[in-house]
Amino acid sequence: MVDNNSELLAFEGAQGFGAGATGGRGGEVVKVTNLNDSGVGSLRWALEDLDGPRIVVFEVGGQIDLTSQIEINGDVTVAGQTAPGGITVTGARLRVVESNVIIRGINARPGDDPDGMNPDDRDGISIGKAGNTVENVILDSNSISWSIDENVATWGSPSNITISNNIVAEALKESLHSKGEHSMGMLIGDHSSNVSIIGNLLVSNKFRNALVKDDAKNIEFINNVIYNYGNEGLLVAGKSTVHVIGNFFIKGEDSSGREAIRFISNTGEAAYYVSDNVGDVGGENTSQIESSFVFDPATTEVMSSSEALDWILENVGARINGELSAIDQRIIDTVINDTGSLIDSPSDVGGYGNLQGSAALKDSDGDGIPDQYEKIIGSNASVSDANKDADGDGYTNIEDYINGLLDGFDESTGGGSEIIESPDETTDSGNTGAGVGTVLTVEAEDLVLTEGWATKSLTGSSGGKVIQNESGSLQSASLAFDGDAGVYSLTANYYDENDGVSTLAVLVNGEQVATWDWDKELGSALANKTTLTSKVIEGLELSKGDVVTLQGQHDGSEPLRIDTVSLEMTGESTDVTGPETGTDTGSETDTGTETGTGTGDIGAIGTVISVEAEALQLTEGWAVKSLAGASGGKVIQNESGSLQDASLTFDGDAGVYSLAVDYYDENDGVSALAVLVNGEQVATWDWDKELGSALANHTTLTSQVIEGLELSTGDVVTLQGQHDAREPLRIDTVSLEMTGLSDGSGDGSGSTSTEQAPENSAEWLWMEAESFEFDASANKGFQVGSIVAASGGKVLNAIGDAEATATFDGASGTYDIGVDHFDENDGVSYLEVRVNGEVVDSWLWDAELGDRLANDNTLTRHLISDVEIESGDEIMLAGYGDGGSEPLRIDALEFMPSDTLLG
Numbered sequence: 001m002v003d004n005n006s007e008l009l010a011f012e013g014a015q016g017f018g019a020g021a022t023g024g025r026g027g028e029v030v031k032v033t034n035l036n037d038s039g040v041g042s043l044r045w046a047l048e049d050l051d052g053p054r055i056v057v058f059e060v061g062g063q064i065d066l067t068s069q070i071e072i073n074g075d076v077t078v079a080g081q082t083a084p085g086g087i088t089v090t091g092a093r094l095r096v097v098e099s100n101v102i103i104r105g106i107n108a109r110p111g112d113d114p115d116g117m118n119p120d121d122r123d124g125i126s127i128g129k130a131g132n133t134v135e136n137v138i139l140d141s142n143s144i145s146w147s148i149d150e151n152v153a154t155w156g157s158p159s160n161i162t163i164s165n166n167i168v169a170e171a172l173k174e175s176l177h178s179k180g181e182h183s184m185g186m187l188i189g190d191h192s193s194n195v196s197i198i199g200n201l202l203v204s205n206k207f208r209n210a211l212v213k214d215d216a217k218n219i220e221f222i223n224n225v226i227y228n229y230g231n232e233g234l235l236v237a238g239k240s241t242v243h244v245i246g247n248f249f250i251k252g253e254d255s256s257g258r259e260a261i262r263f264i265s266n267t268g269e270a271a272y273y274v275s276d277n278v279g280d281v282g283g284e285n286t287s288q289i290e291s292s293f294v295f296d297p298a299t300t301e302v303m304s305s306s307e308a309l310d311w312i313l314e315n316v317g318a319r320i321n322g323e324l325s326a327i328d329q330r331i332i333d334t335v336i337n338d339t340g341s342l343i344d345s346p347s348d349v350g351g352y353g354n355l356q357g358s359a360a361l362k363d364s365d366g367d368g369i370p371d372q373y374e375k376i377i378g379s380n381a382s383v384s385d386a387n388k389d390a391d392g393d394g395y396t397n398i399e400d401y402i403n404g405l406l407d408g409f410d411e412s413t414g415g416g417s418e419i420i421e422s423p424d425e426t427t428d429s430g431n432t433g434a435g436v437g438t439v440l441t442v443e444a445e446d447l448v449l450t451e452g453w454a455t456k457s458l459t460g461s462s463g464g465k466v467i468q469n470e471s472g473s474l475q476s477a478s479l480a481f482d483g484d485a486g487v488y489s490l491t492a493n494y495y496d497e498n499d500g501v502s503t504l505a506v507l508v509n510g511e512q513v514a515t516w517d518w519d520k521e522l523g524s525a526l527a528n529k530t531t532l533t534s535k536v537i538e539g540l541e542l543s544k545g546d547v548v549t550l551q552g553q554h555d556g557s558e559p560l561r562i563d564t565v566s567l568e569m570t571g572e573s574t575d576v577t578g579p580e581t582g583t584d585t586g587s588e589t590d591t592g593t594e595t596g597t598g599t600g601d602i603g604a605i606g607t608v609i610s611v612e613a614e615a616l617q618l619t620e621g622w623a624v625k626s627l628a629g630a631s632g633g634k635v636i637q638n639e640s641g642s643l644q645d646a647s648l649t650f651d652g653d654a655g656v657y658s659l660a661v662d663y664y665d666e667n668d669g670v671s672a673l674a675v676l677v678n679g680e681q682v683a684t685w686d687w688d689k690e691l692g693s694a695l696a697n698h699t700t701l702t703s704q705v706i707e708g709l710e711l712s713t714g715d716v717v718t719l720q721g722q723h724d725a726r727e728p729l730r731i732d733t734v735s736l737e738m739t740g741l742s743d744g745s746g747d748g749s750g751s752t753s754t755e756q757a758p759e760n761s762a763e764w765l766w767m768e769a770e771s772f773e774f775d776a777s778a779n780k781g782f783q784v785g786s787i788v789a790a791s792g793g794k795v796l797n798a799i800g801d802a803e804a805t806a807t808f809d810g811a812s813g814t815y816d817i818g819v820d821h822f823d824e825n826d827g828v829s830y831l832e833v834r835v836n837g838e839v840v841d842s843w844l845w846d847a848e849l850g851d852r853l854a855n856d857n858t859l860t861r862h863l864i865s866d867v868e869i870e871s872g873d874e875i876m877l878a879g880y881g882d883g884g885s886e887p888l889r890i891d892a893l894e895f896m897p898s899d900t901l902l903g
Helices: 043-049 305-315 326-336 371-377 399-408
Strands: 028-032 054-058 062-067 070-072 076-079 087-090 094-096 102-104 125-127 137-142 143-145 150-154 157-163 168-171 184-190 195-197 201-203 207-212 218-223 225-227 234-237 241-245 249-251 261-266 271-276 415-422 437-444 453-457 465-469 476-480 486-495 501-510 511-518 532-542 547-553 561-571 608-612 624-627 635-639 642-649 655-664 671-677 678-687 703-713 716-722 729-738 767-768 781-788 794-798 803-808 811-823 829-834 839-845 860-869 874-880 889-898
Touching: 028 043, 028 781, 043 070, 054 399, 062 271, 076 399, 094 102, 143 150, 143 326, 143 511, 143 608, 157 437, 184 195, 184 326, 201 326, 225 305, 225 326, 234 241, 249 305, 305 326, 305 624, 371 399, 437 803, 465 839, 501 532, 501 716, 511 532, 624 803, 635 716, 655 671, 671 889, 678 703, 678 889, 716 729, 794 803, 811 829, 811 839, 829 860, 829 889, 839 860, 874 889
Parallel strands: 028 054, 054 076, 062 087, 070 094, 076 102, 094 125, 102 137, 125 150, 137 157, 143 168, 150 184, 157 195, 168 201, 184 207, 195 218, 201 225, 207 234, 218 241, 225 249, 234 261, 241 271, 415 532
Antiparallel strands: 437 561, 453 465, 465 561, 476 547, 486 532, 486 561, 501 511, 501 547, 608 729, 624 635, 635 729, 642 716, 655 703, 655 729, 671 678, 671 716, 767 889, 781 794, 794 889, 803 874, 811 860, 811 889, 829 839, 829 874
């Protein structure tokens, strides 16, 4: 999401009405050097006692216990992300009382200490003061919880405000407030104007998630996730004008039966635009919902509600080196696992813990930028140049540093590289084949990993991920080479911190070609740009199918953190067959017609081979995601709009196996997954269970079992699927259990599968409904409309009799057809699907999906099975809307090769 209010934003990627704030740009760099409530070097001194443009950084981390609020003067940037180990403010609120303020990376947790400020005013962060002009403020990437009054509030008519990417959670219920039960999440009131609330996670607040009142104008509530919202989700009152777009509301144990979004106090002057929200809409003022924007939006690029859910759970909150605090991770886990509840005191959930900061990094010139980061941003560690602009991007050096800590750094420098000549091979420098110069780069997390590796998030690494050896034993990370035969140099990019000595070896087909110790002194004990370095190994002769393996064991102090592996072709091979020392990886499998030639070992029956999905060989459209509750804490998820493969090369005993796929089937769409053995499909099923949650958690973790697969060593088992944008394909593990001996037929087919004609050459095909042809002049006939929740953002809709046709341009064969459409709770329509004029299925649109709007709740799929279709056939959609109450809104058609639907 991008905002264009200012030529130079508060930071790259800033959004909304407050995105143009400049904060302390160009001013003094002020250092917080102690955790005292007041006095020189304290946070109060930096924010309240000082004035004028300034950027506040921290040389100390830990907990600051306040007894009264801090009033924040204007023209300041607060960079909590610079605090070594993080910074937490307790006991009182932070209150912005002047203009042009940027606050990032702060943990604001007021709590219930009786020595803190007046409980009735004990907010987390508030913006505005009666009688003051307060404008151009952005609160981004903070964690705000455990308030006695509101966690976040705007009051005193502030304007041009952005509240983005924050965790706003667990406001205290039965605490010290004079009014008794409270627990307030967010208040936008007292004639606030031009306020953007974007990308926040609101968790377990009983009221005000958020409340917009007192004639607040031009309020954007976009792409937020609201969980366990008690009595009130979003409540809008009075003459307010509000856009509510792409939000995801999730009920929890404390949520009442009220609608998640409510518009009340009808004055006749309020106006709202509401689109693509997962959550019911109600209240007496819904008649003032408009069909288009009611003010000029400041945020124009918006995620869908389902995209927002995943993005927010992975990105919000105050983060140090890309990691959340234990408190925030627990809060996010309550959302994922649906275990959240209202609390009365921090002690209900373990309290603050031991918040000890770490040592400050060396800053030789005292300009607020540690030496190791001066290298990264290109500034001079010997010259105080915080307000210079080394890279010429308009942001000062100090801004490049503080923003890079949260948003990542653009430049990639490191500790240099070292070249090792492979002892077994030499390079023919005179040979310049056609493939010379070709580079193949693989993210380490996409390698085939033994179980001792873990995929970790790391800001600044390629793709934001690295692999790390978490076991005490030797572990391998491998790839099956599929490039042209030739001589290659291998580059391993890794993090060599100053905290131990580990060793890594490189093997080709099981033969070691190089090894080195990780013992560089690069000036930091952290995995960051300073310690990112590389190793180059020259002269590797490789042919297609060779296995290249990184093999190492950490020493406890020095984790093996690997970022990427690259292979660059430097010459043609002198032996096109490549090394003969390795094993066949199965990357060139046969058709499966001769598998299972042996009878296997009867003693192996009952053996189970279990593989984490992230350890499978993945095509590039998959992403490895962290997920609490998943095996190993990771799943794979299809993030592309195309068919993707996840494969393993079977290396067990020949025999008959059952395959179990553990995956997450949420209540938010219908995707499909197929299983193939050596390229032949043996089963497919739709992900359409109703398991009671739209989240990937213990409720929606389920499994599919395919029986009777005959497998032999070298066979390739592939999971192949394509998501429907609302139901991501999230796979946890794959297990193979030997159930019997092979009869030698080796067809690889599952015993539970229904026979399918071998001549069926059907191929997956996706057709957007808006691509069909229709008579645009027909009264009440089909037209193309825009709906955010739809695939491609468009649908084909009609309020009367309508027909639309398309020519099928896929392969001839037998298909299951999924028709994605919006079936709201407001009428009954009818649709027929015809092939060459013959009706293959028809149905009434009368589902009760809990919403009268066309959104993620009402997007559903009707499945038509076993339809014979020839290339060039005419596909027709024919039906009628019921006069406007239930329009025909058709999103897309998916044509899937017919096979057994296993349940």
